[in-house]
Amino acid sequence: MGRSLNILGCGRVGRALGSLFVRHSIFSRVTVCNRTPESSRRAAAFVPKAKAVDSIAEMPPCDAWMIASADSAVQEAAQLLVAQQSLVEGNLVFHVSGAQSSEVLEPLRARGARLGSLHPVRSIASPELVVTSFTGTACAIEGDESARAELRTMVEAIGGKPFEVDSRAKMICHAGHVFASNYLVTVVDVARRLYEEAGIPVEVAETMLPPIVRGTVENVCALGTTEALTGPVVRGDASLVERQLSALSEVNPEIASLYRELVRHATVIAERRGHLPEEAVEALRRIQAGQGA
Numbered sequence: 049m050g051r052s053l054n055i056l057g058c059g060r061v062g063r064a065l066g067s068l069f070v071r072h073s074i075f076s077r078v079t080v081c082n083r084t085p086e087s088s089r090r091a092a093a094f095v096p097k098a099k100a101v102d103s104i105a106e107m108p109p110c111d112a113w114m115i116a117s118a119d120s121a122v123q124e125a126a127q128l129l130v131a132q133q134s135l136v137e138g139n140l141v142f143h144v145s146g147a148q149s150s151e152v153l154e155p156l157r158a159r160g161a162r163l164g165s166l167h168p169v170r171s172i173a174s175p176e177l178v179v180t181s182f183t184g185t186a187c188a189i190e191g192d193e194s195a196r197a198e199l200r201t202m203v204e205a206i207g208g209k210p211f212e213v214d215s216r217a218k219m220i221c222h223a224g225h226v227f228a229s230n231y232l233v234t235v236v237d238v239a240r241r242l243y244e245e246a247g248i249p250v251e252v253a254e255t256m257l258p259p260i261v262r263g264t265v266e267n268v269c270a271l272g273t274t275e276a277l278t279g280p281v282v283r284g285d286a287s288l289v290e291r292q293l294s295a296l297s298e299v300n301p302e303i304a305s306l307y308r309e310l311v312r313h314a315t316v317i318a319e320r321r322g323h324l325p326e327e328a329v330e331a332l333r334r335i336q337a338g339q340g341a
């Protein structure tokens with residue numbers, strides 16, 4: 049018969065992981081339940097060997113439950129699940145949220161469930177793309193010992209790279225992902241707004257951004273952040289930093305304040321690289337503190 053998986057909330061991540069688990073023979077039967085029947089049917093059409101049901105009460109007994117609904121709905125899903133007959137002792141129940149730990153599933157422990165979380169560390173916009181390019185994706189795992197062991201085996205089987213994260217550190221680890229992905233995009237958007245402010249035509253800005261962003265990301269990946277940083281801070285050019293900050297304050301004080309904060313963190317990198325004279329570091333610190341070079 050093979051092992052079976054129930055997916056509560058089968059959106060982008062649910063579709064991607066569900067498909068990978070079936071393709072790699074971890075599970076041979078899948079049942080999905082979303083908020084609306086239409087959405088459940090669309091998800092079941094995507095995941096091989098999957099069928100859709102209209103409510104959690106219709107989900108059959110299974111070996112594992114994956115809760116892949118939005119972060120805010122994980123707790124509610126756990127509360128609904130605790131009342132289901134189909135949940136049986138020894139079931140693995142895991143969610144895929146990066147920010148929450150498996151503690152949110154705690155009510156299910158009294159029903160004999162093994163609790164964990166499996167967070168694929170990548171931006172999943174298209175499940176189609178992820179299914180064909182999952183190999184090497186880091187996956188954070190935490191939870192009960194036996195849940196962790198099973199999740200590790202599952203991740204390895206689909207080509208992922210499992211690593212364990214402490215339940216209490218999950219939120220901070222996720223904040224790192226938010227900076228590496230979401231705020232990277234945000235900072236690039238700030239650059240786009242400054243080009244606009246400088247009167248650069250949109251079509252020119254669109255040709256400028258890809259090479260500078262791609263080149264920077266490639267440098268970070270190839271050299272690491274300490275060696276990849278270029279620009280006035282790492283050159284110790286405090287006078288340029290001060291003039292740039294003053295120009296920015298005139299056109300957009302909010303962006304100037306972001307620039308000032310980033311000078312602080314770029315100075316940390318410059319110090320780590322260890323080639324700047326102490327006076328340059330001091331001047332950058334004074335500018336950062338609003339005291340001028």
Ligand SMILES: NC(=O)c1ccc[n+]([C@@H]2O[C@H](COP(=O)([O-])OP(=O)(O)OC[C@H]3O[C@@H](n4cnc5c(N)ncnc54)[C@H](OP(=O)(O)O)[C@@H]3O)[C@@H](O)[C@H]2O)c1
Pocket residue numbers: 056057058059060061062081082083084087088116117118119121124125144145146147167168169170171172173
């Ligand atoms: N996308 C990413 O880059 C990414 C990466 C790693 C981890 N994650 C985590 O993965 C989880 C899901 O994210 P996603 O991007 O896959 O979201 P998504 O595409 O919006 O999918 C969420 C799914 O959950 C369903 N859902 C929401 N509330 C529900 C409820 N109360 N009961 C049943 N189903 C419910 C939705 O159903 P309907 O379609 O009917 O609305 C939808 O199918 C989140 O915890 C997120 O943090 C996301």
